[in-house]
Amino acid sequence: MPHYMHYLFSIQVGLLFLTSSLCLSTKAQDYRCPPCEKSNTTYLCRSLPTLGAKIRLCYYNTTPNATLDVVFSMAPLLPVDWVAWGLNPVHAQMIDSQVLIAHRNPDKGVNVSQAVLSYDTKHGCGRVSRSGFEVNIYRASANYFEDSRTMILYAKLGLPHWCNSTRLNHVWQVGPGMNRGEPLRHMMRLQNFDSRETINLTNGHVLGHKRKSLRKAHGILGIIGWGLLLPCGVITVRYFRGLPFDCHLGSRVHAGFQICAYTVGTVGWAIGLSLQADHFATFRAHRIIGITIFCLATLQMLASFLKPTKADRYRHYWNLYHHFVGYALLSLVVINILKGFAILQPPKIWEHTYIGLLILLASIAFVLEIVTWVRFYNLTFEYTFERKIKLPPRPNAGSLVPHHPPATHS
Template structure:
């Protein structure tokens, strides 16, 4: 009883500290939403009339949601002709930009593309490409008649493609369109673009008769975001919190057995979210033909296996006085720390792949730093408690009865 009273200030301090932690984590997770802004909004398609060729006026324009790109177009349904201007900056000055209509699907394969690239002599070339494979493609005829085409480089680093083409009456006024940027060209052939989130999801449906119909299709991007959030919260936050509870809260005698249920709740919740994130990762892997992130995937598989073993080990936990309990503890702690380290590493690898923006990376680094600071603080508190307990035992008077 005296020991519980003696530890009461520490327990109260921990509870207050935990409340502040949860509040801080909530604010950190919500804060990026307060200032997430798309830099491409600094320039909109409606302000670009002065930079279009011969001050051409197009019926519609659209700020594309990926790759800081802009599209201007006029469609004449009477003869199915499309006048189009596409503006974007290549990934590097020596790179290329592309805009395409895909008459058969929503992705890159089958796209009938206009690709503009730096010729290396200060001029810009533009060609048509029938994208029939994921490997390198050569300039070729496309399914549409191109009546006119051209491209120029601008002082702001962008390239502007202009074209007039006949789409044909069977295509309709709502089309699948794809746009892309790359960083290099070899002998007039664009090299592979990057596989960032923006590159993989620069596609959509375009209503040629109505600007409001130009929204991008976000299904693949939404799954990637869900995958990232689930894994960051589970492996990257809940598991570390569970480890902190197991190591430090159990030191407070008044917290027994509450610490165990808190620890188990964090780990089980983290496991459920982590498995959900792992499943979305498998789905993304099956959809991303030709795009494989081997290290990220392999670490994810190892995490799933270790976490599953850890959860099942809870049902096989020997009692405190069992002779095998010490071995179980070594196993449980070893696997737990392996999950902790691998989980954080894989979150950072996922952030590098997803590239959601510096604000999200900074937010996660801040969360992990806060958890690390709390762990360091509790480590000091725990050692102080251990020394005080040893001191109290060594100074306790002998009562003559061996008690």
């Protein structure tokens, strides 16, 4: 193995270690909320990970039926928006959830209604069903506070037999108002899709945040692999080819960057491919572009092993193909990374940092492009000038040695 391949392998391992260390999940912070009515209860009070929601749960494991006191709060964008919270008997998902929906009346009062969400409800194809609600509601009310623009839902529920205190699946949501008593469809964002989790009421542990960590890993690996290492490899092969101290350095550095970019990017692509299975219809464009990027990158890697020699007459066509696919790949990468920022909606510093790095790379490429063209025109001018004045051919090294006639002896 050449010596520089050891350095490339070390770089790949270091990049993977660095990005994996950045993908740790964060736990939601607690917040102040009212105490439970009775002692000897299981108490859970926390901020939920999405939509700015907060919840307080008081679990009473009484005989024969367990009860659950709920205080759920959320600040909707508009006062007419509806707010919902509910339980699911099987999984932490929207389908088959039994929810309480709080919404304002035209007279600015607040109503609380119950509903069972079906598959048709999820896709906006049917009305919300009121039948099949198995959770016993002992009391349910809600208030909207104008000063803080917060909707607070209060409920005391009798839990059915399928509610397991060690795995309580609950969901929450917010939507843009009501239409003839039916809640309008909520926004199709990850914040809304991730409004679900599983709670262990006995110890307060929360499950279901592994997917968020995988999304962070997908984004970070995609940015580093496709978004940074790939354009760096293009810059090196275009502007550092044929350096005076090593004519093969540009090609070797280019190959190293592209191997690292393909390795890191493919790992991120595989993670993203597994994550979007649930929301393929919503993020179809992002996924299709990602698959196209992987296919084009694979073709580029395979093409490097089928590169014709300089004497081959097909070398010119291979260069055209390789350059066209490479620049098309870079364009798709930038578009898809920006789409990923719009989907994940991370802190703005991530998007601004990436755009700043793109501007930096583009500026470097612009300056090097100017230097390349200036050098090209200078060489062209020197060649044309020499041909016009028809300079004699330069003498070889032997002709520069002065010739002395042999000495004669008188």
